[in-house]
Amino acid sequence: MTAKISLTRYLVEKQRVDNLIPSDLRLLLEVVARACKSISHAVNKGALGGVLGTAHSENVQGEVQKKLDIIANEVLIEANEWGGHLAAMASEEMEGIYVVPNRYPQGEYLLLFDPLDGSSNIEVNVSIGTIFSVLKKPEAGSPGVSEQDFLQCGSKQVAAGYCIYGAQTTLVLTVGDGVAMFTLDREQGSFILTEEDVRIPDDTKEFAINMSNMRHWAPPVKRYIDECLAGKEGPRGKDFNMRWVASMVADVHRILTRGGIFLYPWDQREPDKPGKLRLMYEANPMGWLIEQAGGVATNGRERILDIQPARLHERVSVILGSKNEVERVTGYHAT
Numbered sequence: 212m213t214a215k216i217s218l219t220r221y222l223v224e225k226q227r228v229d230n231l232i233p234s235d236l237r238l239l240l241e242v243v244a245r246a247c248k249s250i251s252h253a254v255n256k257g258a259l260g261g262v263l264g265t266a267h268s269e270n271v272q273g274e275v276q277k278k279l280d281i282i283a284n285e286v287l288i289e290a291n292e293w294g295g296h297l298a299a300m301a302s303e304e305m306e307g308i309y310v311v312p313n314r315y316p317q318g319e320y321l322l323l324f325d326p327l328d329g330s331s332n333i334e335v336n337v338s339i340g341t342i343f344s345v346l347k348k349p350e351a352g353s354p355g356v357s358e359q360d361f362l363q364c365g366s367k368q369v370a371a372g373y374c375i376y377g378a379q380t381t382l383v384l385t386v387g388d389g390v391a392m393f394t395l396d397r398e399q400g401s402f403i404l405t406e407e408d409v410r411i412p413d414d415t416k417e418f419a420i421n422m423s424n425m426r427h428w429a430p431p432v433k434r435y436i437d438e439c440l441a442g443k444e445g446p447r448g449k450d451f452n453m454r455w456v457a458s459m460v461a462d463v464h465r466i467l468t469r470g471g472i473f474l475y476p477w478d479q480r481e482p483d484k485p486g487k488l489r490l491m492y493e494a495n496p497m498g499w500l501i502e503q504a505g506g507v508a509t510n511g512r513e514r515i516l517d518i519q520p521a522r523l524h525e526r527v528s529v530i531l532g533s534k535n536e537v538e539r540v541t542g543y544h545a546t
């Protein structure tokens with residue numbers, strides 16, 4: 212039974228008792244959590260708050276923005292820009308980096324986020340979320356900050372997590388010593404630790420992939436899914452179940468809760484595009500959480516966290532979840 216302690220106390224213990232995080236990282240994470248709480252309230256209001264529907268604009272990736280994409284982005288920026296912990300931020304919804312204005316104190320951290328993941332699920336009242344990743348500015352103490360400073364491998368992350376706005380609002384976090392989950396207690400207005408040392412089973416009978424793209428997949432992915440679909444009578448000798456929420460946060464949350472494998476692979480429709488998901492603010496934070504819970508995350512060829520990004524909005528093929536299944540598909544890519 213996990214002790215019912217608040218996120219604030221959990222982070223203070225990580226700082227003072229375990230000596231794992233410095234105080235400015237602790238404070239930064241508290242601000243991110245506060246912003247997520249505020250996004251959660253906006254999501255909950257739904258049609259009553261006038262937050263549903265399209266914003267009639269496009270982001271840098273040419274995707275139509277929803278009102279909530281923009282609201283969540285603004286909430287995260289406004290909450291974080293004046294705290295003194297950050298040098299700059301980057302977001303799915305902004306083309307370039309957002310440098311903390313010099314009227315505010317400057318910090319040493321870089322915050323990246325997908326402010327609203329699963330945008331296509333907003334109006335249909337299905338779980339959505341916010342994904343975040345924290346890096347350290349490479350040359351601490353040096354003046355200024357550039358986009359180049361953000362281009363670090365996922366293995367350099369100092370904190371990562373997501374907040375899922377579903378039946379419950381749950382914040383899931385790692386600072387490199389396992390994964391913890393905090394459920395928002397709306398009466399108290401605080402996140403309470405409800406799960407510690409989250410572990411993903413090595414084996415699973417549940418896969419998550421958008422099956423409508425099947426005819427476009429590369430042979431290793433097609434082989435893996437064909438074998439799962441063949442069930443008991445096939446080479447795997449067991450029946451598989453399938454889930455696809457179309458919100459990465461929700462699919463990853465299920466995998467952290469009960470195991471499974473998630474794939475958003477490269478496909479041949481746009482051969483030059485490595486995948487759909489974004490490396491720096493979707494795959495890296497989720498990949499680290501999965502690894503911290505005992506799972507594996509690859510792009511089919513290499514560990515996601517080892518990929519050296521060349522661009523802020525770089526895309527990547529993603530295979531993550533239960534160790535033995537991810538290793539199996541990754542192995543199929545090598546043959």
Ligand SMILES: O=P(O)(O)OC[C@H]1O[C@](O)(COP(=O)(O)O)[C@@H](O)[C@@H]1O
Pocket residue numbers: 274303325327328329330331421457458459460475
């Ligand atoms: O609609 P598709 O192609 O199945 O894509 C679903 C995927 O797209 C995403 O929604 C992309 O995230 P955004 O909503 O932040 O653009 C992932 O969360 C999800 O896994």
Ligand SMILES: [Mg+2]
Pocket residue numbers: 325327328329459493
């Ligand atoms: Mg997303």
Ligand SMILES: [Mg+2]
Pocket residue numbers: 280303325326327328329330
């Ligand atoms: Mg998004």
